[in-house]
Amino acid sequence: MTYCVGILVREGLVMLADTRTNAGLDNIATFRKLHLYQTEGERVIALATAGNLAVSQSVLNVLTEGLENPETGKIDTIYTIPSMFKVAQFVGRAIREVYRIHGKSMEQQAASFDVTMLLAGQVKGGRLRLFMVYSAGNFIEATTDTPYLQIGEHKYGKPILDRAVTADTPISEALKLGLVSMDSTLRSNLGVGMPIDVLVVRRDELKISISHRIDDNDAYFAGLRERWSAALRAAHQAIPEPPYGPI
């Protein structure tokens, strides 16, 4: 399983991804799921993947090896596409290309062609944008109404985002809230595991601000977990007693 979240606020973008993959409970491994493509000053793109690892790795290879553009006849790659909307279309095309090659055979083996991706970034001249691309190659985009998107095991970490994240949330708060959302998921689901990859991109800087891997020895994340648990304890204790009867 997987948990990845992207949060797009006015100041910029936060993305977080775990690294656990599993084929059953007894076959667990660590694979990076958050992939970065940067030409500083020109483009910064991030792609987080969930679903079948063979599918997502194939898609990643297609994105960098490139696909022929049917209109120009040239080879497009994720480094050459001129806008984020076209990059989202390109990722969709890459997924369909992998489906064309492997989809039928996978279905014959009862392996589902299962992949979802968070795509975010900015290409010079365009806006910083956040998309979720489905296995059919179609996609949706985060807006100011719903400024975050999740893939994988999204339910555990959704309540804190629903309660606290808006498009106006400062980017440092968005990062903390993303970490709390990830921590909630880590605690409740063994399919999501450390280390955690963290990305921050400030709007219009066209470069990575933070690219960091949180492992088991990360003192800040350990402190955040402890503080959060202590704060929740204090919070529920501070709520008055229920008035529904003698308890």
Add this chain to the structure above:
Amino acid sequence: MTYCVGILVREGLVMLADTRTNAGLDNIATFRKLHLYQTEGERVIALATAGNLAVSQSVLNVLTEGLENPETGKIDTIYTIPSMFKVAQFVGRAIREVYRIHGKSMEQQAASFDVTMLLAGQVKGGRLRLFMVYSAGNFIEATTDTPYLQIGEHKYGKPILDRAVTADTPISEALKLGLVSMDSTLRSNLGVGMPIDVLVVRRDELKISISHRIDDNDAYFAGLRERWSAALRAAHQAIPEPPYGPI
């Protein structure tokens, strides 16, 4: 969909259940899912149901109309079974009886025989216990290691329970935490809806302490939601800035 949770602490039992049922998004209704069986001073039993409504209603009818006891030839009902363990077996038998009658026909219509129940209570002479009964009629029991059980849409409300609930949690805190867990689920999943039925049973009292329905006008629950959101906001703002780079 559904969300029900049972929490068994040293002082007693808390159960919460929503009331939303749906057949698709466009066919929503309100049905009570938390059912109480009390003979004050002798037994207090609660049953919360998730899954196919036709199945769970049939099971409930079997529990009160009764099943023949194969050993004694008499009719057992949920009011006559002499221990909570035997009540759990009896609920399992009732589920199997409903499967025997309707299971095959449901499968022919591609309707899954899908039911899960939380069963809790105390019969005089025995302990206060909490079980989860599966659609096969088998069951597990909550223990001091894991003092809560959930059915239905359990993921949204699990992190707060994982962080905060132990067997030593005071019962009033357990009720507050159950309400927070329910609120997290209500906010994030339209399949779970108000009103909310609340039950509190103190250990060894053999009667209901609180049986209350929370509706949209419940001032305490509205206050709890607000206080909780405000406390979470204060909590993440109080966490120091992430040290991972210039943000």
